[in-house]
Amino acid sequence: MSGASLHQRITADLGGEIRSGAWPPGHRIPFEHELMARYGCARATVNKAVHALAVQGLVERRRKAGTFVAAPHITSAVLQIPDIRAEIESRGQRYAWARLAWRIRPARPGGDEAPLDPAGDLLQVKGLHIAGARPFALEERLINLAAVPKAADCEFKHVAPGAWLLAHVAWTEARHEISAINPDPETAAALSHARACLVLKRWTWRQQAGITFARQVFAAETIELTARFTPGGP
């Protein structure tokens, strides 16, 4: 860490005290002027260092009172939902996409598309994500053509809708649902998997405009998550 900048070193030092438990929640960490003396630097530098800890959620700062070690949150964790292709390739398997169906149809009230509040036509694509030679996930995708008219020009024969959208449209908000189902016979046949399956549903918006809905049925794969102390986020 000697190559890092001074404020990064200070942040790491103080963060280490907190994560090690030497400074428990509620403990007042040194004042900025004390840290100035300890590190022999300007106040702006220690301020930047301690401010970074506050952004990370490790400390809370109060004028006149000082800076205190924060209590860890339990309610939030960082969920890794990798791109399916990246997930498969990171396992060293070959990725393939097989399109099963493609059509344009008018939006209907109700159903999974309702949260997108689509106005005109939807592009509906169905296909299979394949890892090596085995089915990995079955995907049903709806794309709001009013928001993404260019999508109608893509047949999604060789590129999955998620990959195409990622390259062409930015999203600002998403909602996810994870659930468990017993697959219907058609799904079970497509996945070669008849037991319980994980289902991930994802709705994506850009500025209140519904972009796309995806429903991915996994072959009972497990989704793994890691959470660290106060991972933060607003």
Next chain:
Amino acid sequence: MSGASLHQRITADLGGEIRSGAWPPGHRIPFEHELMARYGCARATVNKAVHALAVQGLVERRRKAGTFVAAPHITSAVLQIPDIRAEIESRGQRYAWARLAWRIRPARPGGDEAPLDPAGDLLQVKGLHIAGARPFALEERLINLAAVPKAADCEFKHVAPGAWLLAHVAWTEARHEISAINPDPETAAALSHARACLVLKRWTWRQQAGITFARQVFAAETIELTARFTPGGP
């Protein structure tokens, strides 16, 4: 926003251009010296503002080249794993905990406890989280008594292990796995639910010391998640 500080206003201004789509991914935002002129302030101020955008993941900065609007990540979302009791009560239902089993047993190699790397005895608790009159989740809990000896004094008859641990032990790291199963007959009977179930496994550590493992089988409830544009996290 006129009450906010200048660097916050600059951050909000630039962030607005990006989120609105006026500046698409890949677009080069104004140089720092241009922003200095535009806002009539020192470089340190615009640097702080643009740096905040970089921390949020909205932009990427490259020396000599400039600052560019980043492509949104899809890979991370904030997962809300509320306390089960809080979840049930937030739905307006009465919460209850029913202990089914309690015992102390030596740690065994392998199995779900392995990641905790327990040294001595484990406290094993099994029970049911109940919403109103219906089973909500079946929980199997292991507590590492070497790390939390006080837990042996609690019978967990009227308080669930998660609630007790939350009040008595701080954690620094956790790992989660979500999967789907078809319940075995015993589990199906306890949950009054024979179809596919969601399973959440959670391992919790404090400084490399394994604290507890929990396996919660839900009655096919759905876990919901919300993600915003580049919610960040390291």
Next chain:
DNA sequence: TAGTGGTCTAGACCACAGC
């Protein structure tokens, strides 16, 4: 090599919350 961002300084004034 020139220009960008990364870092740092030695000040300053202010808002706010404890005392």
Next chain:
DNA sequence: CTGTGGTCTAGACCACTAG
């Protein structure tokens, strides 16, 4: 009222890298 953190300035030098 005092002391803390919040903010800002007008410089400076440096590291990296695109051209």
